[in-house]
Amino acid sequence: MPADRGTRTQPAAAPAPAGPADFAALDALVRPRSVAIVGASDDPKRIGGRPIAYLKQQGFAGAVWPVNPNRPTVQGLPAFASVAALPEAPDVAIVAVPGALANEAVEALGARGCRAAIVFTSGFAEVDEAGAAAQAALVATARRHGMRILGPNSLGLFNAAINFYPTFSTSFEQGWPLPGRIGIASQSGAYGTHIFTIARARGLGTPICIMTGNEADLSVGEVIGWMAQSEEVDVIAAYAEGIRESERFVAALDLARRNRKPVVMMKVGRSALGAHAARSHTASIAGDDAVTQAVLDEFGVVRARTTEEMLDIAYAATKRIYPARNTLGVLTISGGAGVLISDAAEALGLAMPPMPEAAQAELRALVPFCGPRNPVDCTAQVANDWPLVGRFAESVAADGGYSSIIAFFTQTAGSRTVGEALREQLKGAIARHPDRLWVLSAILPEEGRRRYEEDGFLVFEDPSRAVVALHAMGRFGESFARAGQTAAAVPLPEVRLPGTTPSEAVAKRLLAEAGVPAVPERACGDAAAAVAAAEEIGYPVVLKILSPDILHKSEIGGVLLDVRDAAGVRAGVATLLERARERAPGARIEGVLVAKQIAGAVEMALGITRDPVFGPVAMVGLGGVFIEVLKDFALHRCPLDPAQAERMVRSLRGFPLLDGARGRPKADVAALARALSRLSAFAAAAGPRLRSVDVNPLLVLPEGQGCYAADAVIELAEG
């Protein structure tokens, strides 16, 4: 494992307790019948006043109970002097009191029987150690009462479907959330509402948005899980700076996949600089971004680099068409756009197979100088005869059979003079093939865009952005298809770790018992034993002098290669003992080591490290420069099955070296994948005392001949 992957910071606060996610608490948070506001203000611009103003203005149908000891009414509503004075336990409470009073408020709410609180109050783990301690106390109070907390330092949430706005965000100035099926789960309040505001400006409906703040209790992971089982949400857009706990996060991603709900995520802090900034400004831990990426990949979460990309993908996902084998067909009026789209598709690995030959011939008969292959360039000829566009579009869908289709018509689609004639043709094609992802790439006024969207099109001005979004739909589809397969349970070996870090020999034995074979070798006291060992191992063998006092065997000529028969073994043993006597006179000689001679192998490195969030993580890469210099390695949580292990191996940039590049025989990738899977099972079974494993090199022989660990180091915490 490369040395420069950064140091890990331990979490500042204890993660949420393990166990099944508590969706009932989230139901109460998002769909309550009553809400109390502790620290309610009569001023609708103050933090404790703003949610009351929103709830009134938007007409929340449930009960709204301001708690304020100094006023009989708050913003026209009867106020209660204390939590104890409330008519009954509220489904949810907002805590908007100053920091020092928050714990007391939570205590009072818990005692009153309230099960969930949204804590706006800030000044906790995000500022300093004292704040972290106060936050831990807050959580302890809540847990004592079986109460769940969103925050502290949370901007709150909203559920527009029931006009519930327990938030002090000012982001509604430009409009209230639109109806739709996208849920936003964001650690950051500022960025969560930023996403909402941009989505709204684009006409995207995000009626539910939940901002977890410091995540002292509820985390983005648990929120994703709730959305995955919620009837209101089809598409989950998530934002996080760090993942705080793994169990519910992983369970949530698994549930989303099983329920065919795509998760598109911005996980920022991928760079060293970004991770530093993330650590310094929030209570979040940075963890290892590469490990997080591996977990997102495992569950088919698409990671967006920008807000635009996230919303492009969420927008496309609202069609709920997720092709397991995505292909892209392109119909274009501009050859240049066809080239540009082809570049973008190839860069992402989105397949653009050619149209069938017969269909190409038919299109050529319609428009002699068209480009019928794919991209299908209907040329500006169609401007003289718009029904041609309908025939081209029909052919791309019916003959090409593509699951994703981009129709590029630039400003023509919005033209006052010809736009409607074009639209009629495209509308017919999409109506006949509603099971495809249809994109119109065009420059359109808002009204024109709306009309094409009503016809069923996704509308993207920039075709390159459309390609990114369509590619994501295929990644969701592939992942959903894998969720349907019964994942082979990985059997865990029985592992008994020694009390201290073991020697190389013991390490190799432990791994061999777990199913990671070591190079066959035998320690032999004399020539007869050496011959027997060589016969058992199979020729050719390597002979090495065996002495605790000789560290650099080859310097005294203590290694003999390519020994091919019994006579050679006998002669070799004599030679080695002779040389040892001569060249290392004081050394204690224990005999010789007889080892299988491995030739023609590809050197790989396998490893295990322990991630502070996700636990043991398996690594594979090619040996030598690949891992350290080229950063070419793959990671996966432990354990993983051989199929997952093989996908990891095949994802390496250097994979061609295992696959017959440069005239080599193909390597035994199946054996390599088995070894990696077994190593991961060993790590999963070994428990938290296992700090790391380094198998380097693992020698992978040609197909059918297996692979062998030539060296191994196991590092343990004190037993």
Next chain:
Amino acid sequence: MPADRGTRTQPAAAPAPAGPADFAALDALVRPRSVAIVGASDDPKRIGGRPIAYLKQQGFAGAVWPVNPNRPTVQGLPAFASVAALPEAPDVAIVAVPGALANEAVEALGARGCRAAIVFTSGFAEVDEAGAAAQAALVATARRHGMRILGPNSLGLFNAAINFYPTFSTSFEQGWPLPGRIGIASQSGAYGTHIFTIARARGLGTPICIMTGNEADLSVGEVIGWMAQSEEVDVIAAYAEGIRESERFVAALDLARRNRKPVVMMKVGRSALGAHAARSHTASIAGDDAVTQAVLDEFGVVRARTTEEMLDIAYAATKRIYPARNTLGVLTISGGAGVLISDAAEALGLAMPPMPEAAQAELRALVPFCGPRNPVDCTAQVANDWPLVGRFAESVAADGGYSSIIAFFTQTAGSRTVGEALREQLKGAIARHPDRLWVLSAILPEEGRRRYEEDGFLVFEDPSRAVVALHAMGRFGESFARAGQTAAAVPLPEVRLPGTTPSEAVAKRLLAEAGVPAVPERACGDAAAAVAAAEEIGYPVVLKILSPDILHKSEIGGVLLDVRDAAGVRAGVATLLERARERAPGARIEGVLVAKQIAGAVEMALGITRDPVFGPVAMVGLGGVFIEVLKDFALHRCPLDPAQAERMVRSLRGFPLLDGARGRPKADVAALARALSRLSAFAAAAGPRLRSVDVNPLLVLPEGQGCYAADAVIELAEG
């Protein structure tokens, strides 16, 4: 050079003749006093009618002369029966006649003394071989009259500053071009107007747009050159599917750089699929995209992947601030956005140095829990006291000294209640530091955006897109700074190529004469000569049997390593001759080869290939898997100086292996760069008979010890 870099297609039509670019012809095309329309139509919707309608509607001040033999007037203007009947030679003519008549029209225009024509007519090289022949004939006609042609198959051009619209594009339905300083040079008409339309919708002024179509004569390169010296254009946005000729293209990029005019280019067809699509739909040649990329890099052209990216960069470039050492400071109200921006900057290599410690302390005194490092997170605290934003912004600019600054204020900047208070603060900072590139990243209504732009801000909703654009400004700045340095002229060696492809020994001698040293070695007839050679070369040496009949020397034990003195040489020569007699009895023995023994070298590969457009191209990469499997190599036109060669070497992903990775000594990169430069000079001097050179391996020793070609192949066309 990797084998899979694609076959090259020769240009379908002859490239434009070499020589200085003909800017006078382009002046006539873009700024004429008179224009004739051959094939003028009375119908303003037809190809020959549309430009006349535009010229009338927009009030072009020059003379407009329709040529139509069948009508006395065209769209109310007096028509002329023939080109001969025109009152005088027009500055420029539009040819909008059917294909078969185009040549005749060009002939008539040439005879009349017209110097430049815009040929709308299509059906030439873009459709088939017959069309290519007709196109060649058209060019021949034009050349005979010293006339330049834009097209054929061109959508024309426009110059909004003088209301000149010789185009049949329908893209003005959504509005006429806005005033501004961005010029568009596009091979594709459809995509050129697509870029214009999107630019216009974004409020970007692109008053000049020139679309070169089939480029039978004028190319995008020559158009870029004209814009580089034009007073109307500051920023050049170019689009091409293939580069047709190198001389004017390279001269144009050089001129643009010297005149500090940034060129942002979409060169599509980078993928195999895209290149295939480009070849099939236009008359363009695909060439080798990696070579084109190397040329763009050489001149600091920023290549945009998408239209949005191109316009983002062009928009930022209109500020005409191009920092030679770009640094980014970030002021943000959202910690999350700061992390996101840091990630994006690090991914591109845009430096974000921290604020000075003293300034950080001052900011912490202003807002206790702010993040003062960089990104500078002023936190939502500032909402209580907006002048704090002014103090933070001033510190980022004055104390941080960043050349690029992003202020992220999401929806706050556009807030009806607090937006103006914020704007006042930011306005003060930008007014005090107008020499910086200031970006406001915010969600704003159109009117708010306009106000911030008037204050001097570039406004980007998505901060990630702002980072890409700001990074490009630094790349322009670096390139402009390099243009100021006097580039060391690369001296070309005198090269006399043999009549046929030379042997390895001759190839190495030719290269050594040009300055690429080979491993020192001598062919020796006897032991005495071998000892003399070894003494001259220096021990240790390698001895090899020398025979035209022994191909695999090591198979007969014909190679002896690590020979350390004269006695060893004598014994070795005896051993080799003995083995040859015994093991290869029939072979003719010429003696032995004495060679310097090289140890501890890094194996590199150098190469030369001939690009159909750009001529000889030098390649460097690490030996072994790097080039073939990892595609890790760098390219540059020949010749190049040692500084350019060193930049190439340092751009390799595997460069750490030359720079002391994994405990190796640092390699002699200066010697490697000299060898690469000399190889490039050899290729430049050798002329077109040189097909390729392959120096593989080139052994690079530790610093100060030089490098040596261990093998070389030179491939020649028949002499």
